[in-house]
Amino acid sequence: MSESELSSLETNRQIPLQLLWQNPSSRSDGIGGFTRVLSVDRSISFSELMVKFGELCRSSMRLRCTLPTEDLDVLVSINCDENLANVIEEYDRVSALTNKEMKIRALLSPIYSLIE
Numbered sequence: 001m002s003e004s005e006l007s008s009l010e011t012n013r014q015i016p017l018q019l020l021w022q023n024p025s026s027r028s029d030g031i032g033g034f035t036r037v038l039s040v041d042r043s044i045s046f047s048e049l050m051v052k053f054g055e056l057c058r059s060s061m062r063l064r065c066t067l068p069t070e071d072l073d074v075l076v077s078i079n080c081d082e083n084l085a086n087v088i089e090e091y092d093r094v095s096a097l098t099n100k101e102m103k104i105r106a107l108l109s110p111i112y113s114l115i116e
Contacts, residue, residue, distance in 0.1 A: 062108070
């Protein structure tokens with residue numbers, strides 16, 4: 001298979017995301033709410049992904065992800081295309097090393113206004 005064919009396959013692959021919603025009534029370090037699995041195209045931009053989350057959750061959300069070798073104790077804030085690409089790349093790297101496709105573990109929490 002040529003390099004361009006491999007690149008095309010990589011670009012068209014879906015990204016499996018395991019979404020954990022943080023319950024607004026839970027402590028800031030606790031996980032509540034519910035869990036969903038979502039698959040999105042790997043070429044999705046950060047802004048497109050946040051629109052999908054907003055539609056799904058019916059509000060603006062903050063996105064944080066765990067690194068593949070870490071637990072929920074270590075969360076990385078995702079706030080731009082570069083952050084999203086870095087997390088996807090890290091999951092791809094660990095998936096290749098372990099020969100096992102991993103779901104990106106993402107924590108969504110509501111964005112609260114400081115002025116109410």
